[in-house]
Amino acid sequence: MEFRARNYIAEEQSHALPRSRAAIHPLSSPSPPTHLRQVDDNVENRNNEEFFDPLRAPDSNAPVKIVDGRDSESSSYGNDDSAQVQMKEWTSFKRFLMQRFPVSKMISISSMSNMIVRGGKAYEKYSTSMHMEELDDPQKSSEEGAKVITWREYVSRLHELKEEINGAWHNEDRVKSLKLSIKVARLLMDTSVSNFYPTLFVLTTDVLDMVGNVVWERIRQKAEFAEDGTKFCSLPENFRASDVCIDAKETCYNWFCKVGSIRELLPRIYLELAILPCWRFLTEQPAESLQRLVMMTRGLADPLASAYCRLYIAHRAQKLPFYDTGYLITCVNDIKLIFTQISSAKETAHGCLADSKSSLVSLMEPAIEFIMKCIFNDASLMRVGKVLVELGIGRSQEELFGGSSCVSIVLHHLLKELPTDVVSSHAVDILHLIKCSNDYSYDQCLNYRLLGLRLCEQISQIGSVDDIVNEVILVVSQCGLDEYLKVIDAYLDIVLQNQMDGHLKTILEGISELACDQVIAEDELAGLQSILVKVLSHFEDLEDVFSLNHFLQILDLMHGSSRSIVNMHILDMATRNGYVRDPTSIQLIFEISQELHNDIDIANKKNDDNQQQARLISHFVRMVDHGTEYEQHLAFLVECRGAFSSIIELKEILVHSSNFLATKALKDGKKHLSFVKSCMAFSEVTIPSISGHIKQLHLYLETAEVALLGGLVSHSDGLIDSALDCLQSFDRMEGSRAAVDSDGILSSIRKLCSLLIMVPDNPEVGILHIPKSILSIIHSQSWSPRMKTRIFCAIVSLSATLSQGRLPYHAFHPEVMGNDLLFFGNSSYVHELISLAASVLENLVDVIEREPSQAARGNMSLEACNCIVSSFKINEHVLLVCSKLIEIAKLCLSAKDKYLISTISFLDKNLPAATAASSITV
Incomplete structure (x- = not known):
């Protein structure tokens, strides 16, 4: 056997593709064809959206989803978009009420709500001829004292x-329905368990809405059907009272x-509100009855x-096609008067009354919140001015905010x-x-904070920014740390975007003065x-942040998850710009990384937070550059190996960094x-601690x-021997990872x-x-035939190249001599190569x-x-070996297989003239 002689330079030149300079970069965006420019123009005009996907555009021909009338309140009064939005807002508001005021498992109820604990037998069939005065009998229980019922039983x-x-x-049985509805409405008269009242309101109004x-x-x-069921008209959605027949009007009037x-009084108001749209x-002018109902609520002493009765007024009024919000402003002014009376009540020596007042105001707050939303829903600027005047805040349309004060809780939701x-x-x-x-009805710090948040919605149009921030800082400097942080956080974007460095200082x-020498609570x-994250996000250079007075001092005061989050932002910022x-x-970022590493949950490494922390630390280590101070950089890598031992992926980065450092040196x-020898030693010590033989x-x-x-041939030999030992100790992995690991091993052996x-023998x-x-390793491992075949081919190619x-x-x-120089003209060396290749060929088939x-x-x-x-030369x-391989391929593949045809052609071209005739048998 004899290897083929190869001229690699000539082969490279013969296989090289002709090159020519391109007019434009192949990855640049050329001008679109004419027929596509119109589409591009349309895309650019879509308010500069990030990306417009025509496949995700709304289909104008798509059917509109119809809500089942049995499941939708708005189906009774129209299916327009506004009604649907109002229904969703009300549903969301009810859920918010029940979540904001959770109730205990057991509820103490008064005799007023005694009907809840009665069984169904108490309700007997009533005659339709019952006199109306019987409906007024509350039928209070003879039992005295409060009763206890579980929350679930109450709801059930x-x-x-x-x-x-x-x-x-x-x-x-309309009379029975009405009687039961009145009894449900009477439940709202019971405010003995105040914390339960919002939940009670949600549950009972759900029943009343159904009624x-x-x-x-x-x-x-x-109004649409005769007694015999025949339909004689269809009322449009915007029908008028003149369109309604006398019979329907009489039935409606009878209900009122x-x-x-x-x-x-209270059940009467609630029941009329339930049927309010029937006006x-x-x-x-059905909305004219609203002002009367608003006046009636003034007769409610509790x-x-x-407050919640006025809330229900605002909800039910939305069912009317048109109404003036003046009655809602009256509701707000009435509630303001109640808040004033509550605030002016004298406190007891022990402050019990103060606690009860605060609790009562908190329970009444949702009423103000919802009514305010209804007042300002789609309100024009002129309408806003009129509302402020009617609320007593503005003197005129020109002077929207006069000198008079406002109840702070009302002001909060107005703002x-x-x-x-x-x-x-x-x-x-x-x-x-x-x-x-x-007036202490609401935490004033929350009003200052809310103003800051609202101003951040349109920072560029704020007038007298400096005066506003000065005034706010002056006010909150008299508060505690928690209040100070809440307010300042809301104004910090304004300070940063307006480059108000003096205010930031x-x-x-x-913060430093208020936070020193105290344990910081979770809210703080x-x-x-x-605040610190906003500061970090504003600056481009981390050194500018560290140079801020008191920043590092404040950072040292933090602990727990909040400190970890800030540390993660610092690490991200440190490596953001290179x-x-x-x-x-x-050194400072290294210490921060150590703190972050100490917070990593070793037992739960797959946690997303842990993985993100590990990635940030690894990225920081990779981005550190000590320039020409190579020893200092290697010392840094050694320190990182000890400090971040639990981050597996970091160890790989350390080896890569060490090798890069050696190459740089x-x-x-x-x-x-x-x-460079020190770097090699560092890598040799670090690699065994990395899990995974392939890595x-x-x-x-x-x-x-x-x-x-670096010319360190002995080190290179030792490292290659370690690689062989690693390959020898590799155990074949079963299951879905087997193919991936086989590819990894094959790739590594081919790289070897x-x-x-280049490695001299x-x-x-x-x-x-x-x-x-x-x-020897191949023969000892139970690798797949496919994998062994490719490794055999790699060794044959290696032997042919070395020859x-x-x-x-x-x-x-x-100083590193190649084998072509070391063994030049040595026939025994070539004989060894041929012997190695021949042994491979014996096992290949x-x-x-x-x-x-x-x-x-x-x-x-x-x-x-x-x-x-x-x-090889043929x-x-x-x-003979090639003939056997071709025969195997012919048995396994189609005669028209392109790979088979090209291989036979390649074999024929390389046959010597003496054996050309045998190619036919091949």
Whole structure:
């Protein structure tokens, strides 16, 4: 057998593609064709959206989803978009109420709510001829004292009542339905368990809304259908009272009479509100009854009950097609008066009354919040001015904010709903109004904070920014740390975006003074976290942040998860703009990384937070650059290896960094050779601690290549031996990862074979010691035939390459001699190479035949045949092996297979003339 002679330079030139200079960069965006420019123009005009996908554009022909009328309140009064939005907002608001005021498991109820604990037997079938005065009898329980019921039982009982009302209605027992509805409405008179009242309101109004819906449908049916069921008209959505027949009007009027005869005021108001939309059947101006109902609520003595009754007024009024919000302003002014009375109540010596007042105000707050939303819903600027005047805040349309004060809780929700333009243009006046409205019904710090948040919505249009920030800082400097942080956090974006460095210095100094010598609570930590993160996000250079007075001092005061989050932002910012080179910054960030590493949960490494922390630390280590201070950088890597031992991926980065550092030092000449040896030692010690044989294998080979670059042949040999030991200890992994690991091993062995072309053989340990060791490993492992075949081909190619008089590439070091120079003209060396390749060929066909997959077996045969023909001169022995491989391929693949056809053609071209006739049999 004899290897083919190769001229790698000539082959490279013959296979090189012709080159020509391109007019434009292939990755640039050329001008679109004419027929596409219109589409691009349309895309650019879509308010500069980030990306417009025409496949995600709304389909104008798509069917509109119809909500089932049985599940939607708005189906009773119209299906327009506004009704749907109002229904969703009300549903969300009810959920918010129940979540904000959670109730205990047990509820103490008064005799007023005694009906809840009665069984269903208490409700007997009532005659339709019952006199209306019987409906006024509350039938209070004879038992005295409060009763206790679980929350679930209370809710379950209310659901039962709802089903009873619905069942009685469908059984044509309207009187019973009304009677039960009145009893449900009477529950709202019970405010004895105040914390339960919001939940009670949600549950009972759900029942009353259902009653209003069925009454509406009943009357509408009367207006459209005759007694015999024939339909004589269809009322449009915007029908008028003149469109309604007399019979329907009489039924409607009868319902209002029944409700008007209820003795108790609160149930009477609630029941009329439930059927409020039915006024549309009787009058052209149904909203006129609202002012009367608002006046009636003034007769409710209980503050909590009256506030929620006004809340229900605002909700039910939305069912009317048109209404003036003046009645809502009256509701707000009435609630303001109640708040004033509550605040003016004298406190007890022990402060018990103060606690009860605060609790009561908190319970009444949702009423103000919802009514304010209704008032300012789609309000024009002119309408806003009128509202402010009617609320007593503005003197006129021109002077929106006068000198008078406002109840602070009302002011809070007013400020929340005001249009952004109004807030920005009248910020100073609003600030003065907040300062004057100090009635303790609401935390004033929250009003200052809210103003800051609203101003941040339109920072560019704020007038007198400096005066506003000065005033706010002056006010909150008298508060505690928690209040200070909450308010300052809201104004910090304004300070940063307006480059108010003096104010930023004052803010950080104020935080430092308030936070020193005290344990910071969780709420305060959250405020500090928000402030520091905003500061970090504003600056581009981390050194500018560290130079801020008191920043590092404030950072040291933090702890726990808030400190970790700030540390993560610091690490992200440190590496955002490239390498970290300042020694002071490197040390400081290293200490921050240590703190972050200490917070990593070792037992739960797969946690997303832990992984993010590990990635940030690893990225920081990778981006550190000590310049020409190579020893200092290596010392840093050693320190990182000890400090971040639990981060597995960091160890790989440390080896890569060490090898890069060695390569960088080699460019400066031989003077750093001892340092390069230190880097090699660092890598050799670090690699065994990395989990995963494939990772170790790659790192050993990478480090061996760097050692060879430095002329450290003995180090390179030792690293290659370690790689072989790693390969020998690799256990085949079962399951889904087997294919991935096989590819990794194959890639590593092929890389090793490529590296061996540059590594000079050591006669002391035997010529071709490493390739023979690879063969020995192959025979000892139970790897797949496909994998073994490709490794055999790699060794054949390696042997053929090493036999050439001129190797394709050499080590980039003048003192490292290639094997083509070491063994030039040595026939025994070539004989060893041929012997190694021959031993491979002896096993190659047998290994291929053991491949279970027919298609894979055919492709493996062709791959091996191409490798053999490329490596050897064709003789009888080589031709025999190739013939066997071609026969295997013919049995496994189609005769028209392109790979098979091209391989046969390649084989024919390389046959000598003496054996050309035999190619026909092939």
